[in-house]
Amino acid sequence: MKKITFAALSLLAFSAISTAHAAEKRYISDELSTWVRSGPGDQYRLVGKLNAGEEVQLLQTNTDSQYGQIQDSQGRTTWIPLSQLSTDPSLRTRVPQLEQQVKDLTDKLQNIDNSWNQRTSEMQNKVANSDSTINDLKEENQKLKNELIVAQKKVSAANVQLDDKQRTIIMQWFMYGGGVLGVGLLLGLVLPHMVPRRKKNNRWMN
Known part of the structure; x- marks a missing residue:
């Protein structure tokens, strides 16, 4: 009976999960380290812990519980509240x-x-x-x-x-x-006196 109830709850929970699509890169919020669960809700058991800032791949989301299915760097697939994911690098x-x-x-x-x-x-x-x-x-x-x-x-x-x-x-x-001028004048004055004068012939005396 417990197995049937658990199966029913699982079907109801997964019926609210949106259609899977290509994985999107997300980061664990830097403010905390967070626990991850085996399913999309607080009622699922804790299966591990991721460090703040760690890079993961968002595979799909559950709009009712606001959980997202992620895959970490080690290849593990778990669920985490969407509020603890960030689109910006850590x-x-x-x-x-x-x-x-x-x-x-x-x-x-x-x-x-x-x-x-x-x-x-x-x-x-x-x-x-x-x-x-x-x-x-x-x-x-x-x-x-x-x-x-x-x-x-x-x-x-x-x-x-x-x-x-x-x-x-x-x-x-x-x-x-x-x-030269003085000598010339001197000669002009002296020479006439030095040359003897000729006597004039007196025609009347002849």
Whole structure:
């Protein structure tokens, strides 16, 4: 009689189970570890325990009792309240992923920082080289200016010497010319007295 009653209850319970369909991924709620049962209701015996965050496959649901039939990672098929299932990945699986993402981002930031430091160092070297080149050009420019000043002074001194020589030459020419003119005048005055005069023939005396 007890067997018949149990069979009847089982038929009534399973009659409310929805049609089975493709398994859907679910996760045990992170807030707790939960017991699983052999059937879709609290009246079924406990057959095991699943850890919070564990991934399972939802095979079918019972809308009356709000239980779902699941399959765990070990291949066991049991029932669990739907309220203890979640569609989002558990923190246990998400935390390592987030930690890996943080590590990847940290590595990228480190690479960016290293690249930036390298570029900054290269720019500083270029600026330093540019400053050195500019200083060399300034020194060369100042050197050329000094040489130009010296050359201008030499030219000025040469011009002064040339002017002095020209004046000297002109004075010499004046002196030579004056001497020649003086000698000519002297000769013009002296020579007539040095040449003997011829006596004139007196025709009347003949």
